[in-house]
Amino acid sequence: MTGSDVPPSFRLAYVPGVTPTKWVRIWNERLPDVPLALVGVAAAEVFAALRTGDADAGFVRMPVDGADLSAIPLYTETTVVVVPKDHVVAAVEEVTTGDLADEIVLHPLDDVLEWEDLPGQPAFERPATTADAVELVAAGIGVLVVPQSLARLHHRKDLTYRTVTDAPASRVALSWPQEKTTDLVEEFIGIVRGRTVNSTRGRPPTPPQPKQRKAAGNAAGKAGGKTGAGKTGGRTAGGPAARSGGKPAAKRGKPRGRR
Incomplete structure (x- = not known):
């Protein structure tokens, strides 16, 4: 099996105390063909796991160790x-x-x-x-x-x-290597941030479907017809019917011959 034949997968690290169940469930619903592997890592070792590629992203405790790692703060614990x-x-x-x-x-x-x-x-x-x-x-x-x-x-x-009440608090964040912000990492960021499956973030607008285009054309035609009718009415208003009091002029026939 070549490298291109290997199916994609996503490795998610998490430190003790963090429960990623909710986000994993959403991932499995949206990307059933991309397996997600959970990697439990000690808080002191999680940043090394991200740098060495043992995990694609991870739930960590802040502060994040180093400017080469991106992070999205999620919540602060009691x-x-x-x-x-x-x-x-x-x-x-x-x-x-x-x-x-x-x-x-x-x-x-x-x-x-x-x-x-x-x-x-x-x-x-x-x-x-x-x-x-x-x-x-x-x-x-x-x-x-x-x-x-x-x-x-x-x-x-x-x-x-x-x-x-007055003790330091621990903040939990999602972190990943900046240079490895892959499409799968972006997908997981979207899940963590609560974006819906229909979110257009990072996607091109959906082109109009055939029925939509037809409906748009009909609407434009009706609009043009109404405009044309208004112009015709304007010409009629100043025509012979208006000058004769609103009644059409009588049609003059040919004179009859004598018997």
Whole structure:
């Protein structure tokens, strides 16, 4: 099989916490002949996957790493603190970072939040991953501040989470290499932006169909007929009928001969 015989496909990367199900469903409805492959990638590795061609586009967490990548911001996540269900924080609906001042706040090495000043008290060492940090929260060693999607991803029955109103927020975006903005990438951008299947963006206008052309011609003919009738009426208005009071002049016949 030659390169030209290989059927097209689309590889979509996504970082933990992002759920691309809705967009994948729309893709499969609109492009059933182009398979879409999902590629799960760690947040710290997704930009490398885009540059090396392991994915055509990807859902990433901002900021985007480098000017060679394009990005469309999609939404901003709520930030929450993960705590044991019997923790004092579980008794309220939301907290501030100041409310966590006396807590040991775990800061995993794969943290996706951009902190200027970490809240609470630092742990003895940083957990390697968010998943490891969740296990430490369950063991009562500390609390964890993360985007809500990650709290849901690592949900445990013995844990809960509450909104942190003044914590940094994570923004999710669709990103792809600028020099590889292919037709399939454009298709997926359209899906993410909510363009309908009948959108004319990037497509030439549809030419009139035969019935449409015929209808347009008939309409033009009728319009011309009405114009012509108006001109004829104008000439008649100043003709003999008008000068004789509106009655047609009597027709004069030939004189009859005498008998």
